[in-house]
Amino acid sequence: MLPLSERIWKLSARDFAPRLIGCTLVRILPTGERLAGVIVETEAYTGPEDLASHAAGGRRTARNESMWAEPGTAYVYFTYGMHFCFNVSCFRKDHPAAVLVRSVEPTEGIDTMRRLREGGTLRKRALRDRDLCAGPGRLCRAMAIDRSLDGEDLHRSSQLAILDRPAGQSEPPIVRTPRIGLGGEVGFWKDEPLRFVWADHPFRSR
DNA sequence: GCTGTGATCGCCT
């Protein structure tokens, strides 16, 4: 599998989000260990007009600066006092568009992911593979993604990369739904079908 | 499988 080509990063968030389904997110840990998973669920945050976006109305702050960066920049933010979420900027520099990666199917480093997920918290049952990375906070925990990776250039990073679908693989079947967990006065943006899910994929979030 | 609830803190107003 090859890295995403230049023209793909430049798609609008609306087009980039479904295009990421089936691509592989790769994380190289400081130890050199490689973790990877196939993207099965994404959400698009289209630009300043998108009232559900952190950059709604053109808001530009230290926190969301990566949304405005070169296409293919990681935007990682902290929320709910305990979770990180991983996004990729797209479209063009100085325009705040990004795609949130909501869940992946783990393919490499699964034991390490389970250790990262279970670290610290006591659990009654062992985590199933399909729960390891099903949700934006979960996948960041399982792949050791935090704010230190905010601003990473995914073309050149030695820690994070996105590989395209294998050549010749057919397009995955995709279902569109409204985005999850939006609050505040976002008007019709709450209903816009900007969430993209690999149809009936067992590793999507619930 | 679904629903309700509490946890927890950096960032923006």
Next chain:
DNA sequence: GGCGATCACAGCA
């Protein structure tokens, strides 16, 4: 000072 692009667990079906 208030809230959020969430999660885990309990309780119920």
